[in-house]
Each structure stands twice: as C-alpha cells, then as structure tokens.
Amino acid sequence: xxxxxxxxxxxxxxxxxxxxxxxxxxxxxxxxxxxxxxxxxxxxxxxxxxxxxxxxxxxxxxxxxxxxxxxxxxxxxxxxxxxxxxxxxxxxxxxxxxxxxxxxxxxxxxxxx
Numbered sequence: 001x002x003x004x005x006x007x008x009x010x011x012x013x014x015x016x017x018x019x020x021x022x023x024x025x026x027x028x029x030x031x032x033x034x035x036x037x038x039x040x041x042x043x044x045x046x047x048x049x050x051x052x053x054x055x056x057x058x059x060x061x062x063x064x065x066x067x068x069x070x071x072x073x074x075x076x077x078x079x080x081x082x083x084x085x086x087x088x089x090x091x092x093x094x095x096x097x098x099x100x101x102x103x104x105x106x107x108x109x110x111x112x113x
Contacts, residue, residue, distance in 0.1 A: 007082075012105060014102070016109070017049050018047050018098075021043050024043050028040060029042075042073060043055075045073050046072075047080050061093075070106050070107070071095055072084070073093050074093065075094075076093065079094060082099075084099060084102070
C-alpha cells in the first residue's frame with residue numbers, strides 16, 4: 001500500500017469515527033428533548049476514537065451543526081486540519097467542516113439525510 005493510500009485510509013477512518021459520534025449525539029438529543037435544561041452535554045465529534053470529552057450545547061447550537069451534514073461539533077484543539085477546517089469557534093466548542101473527500105462519508109452517514 002502506498003503512502004497516499006494509507007493517508008486516504010486514515011482520513012476515511014477519521015470521517016467514519018466522527019460519523020459514529022454524530023450518531024451517538026442524535027440519541028443523546030432524543031433522550032434530552034424532554035428535559036428543561038439550558039444545555040445538553042454532547043459527545044465531542046472529533047476523529048479520535050479515544051476521546052471521551054463532552055461539549056455543553058444549547059438546542060439551537062446543536063441544530064445549527066446538524067443542519068449541514070459536513071459540520072461537526074468538537075472540543076477546541078481537537079481539529080484535524082488534513083480532514084477538516086474550523087468554520088466557527090467559541091470558548092466551549094469549535095464547528096468543523098469536512099473536506100470534500102471526507103465529506104462524502106459524512107453525507108452518506110448522516111442520520112438526518
């Protein structure tokens with residue numbers, strides 16, 4: 001396997017990891033819909049499978065991220081520049097957009113599509 005093929009394989013695995021975390025967060029949202037809290041703790045949607053950090057998001061923040069299949073909410077500093085770019089940030093979380101090749105996986109695995 002060439003270096004380019006290994007790099008592509010790694011990027012695709014990162015995209016699949018992020019899609020899995022997005023699916024977990026969809027279930028978190030379903031469970032938390034009936035609660036009257038200001039924020040819900042969602043799982044960081046970064047590509048690191050060992051990450052267990054959470055992000056407190058308001059409903060409208062979560063819905064903004066979910067409105068686009070290519071967007072993911074992550075803990076600041078968890079971005080992976082070769083597969084995504086930071087498109088919004090604040091003290092609690094960053095929003096990243098997948099690059100084109102990884103975006104295909106993000107779109108195919110979006111539970112809202």
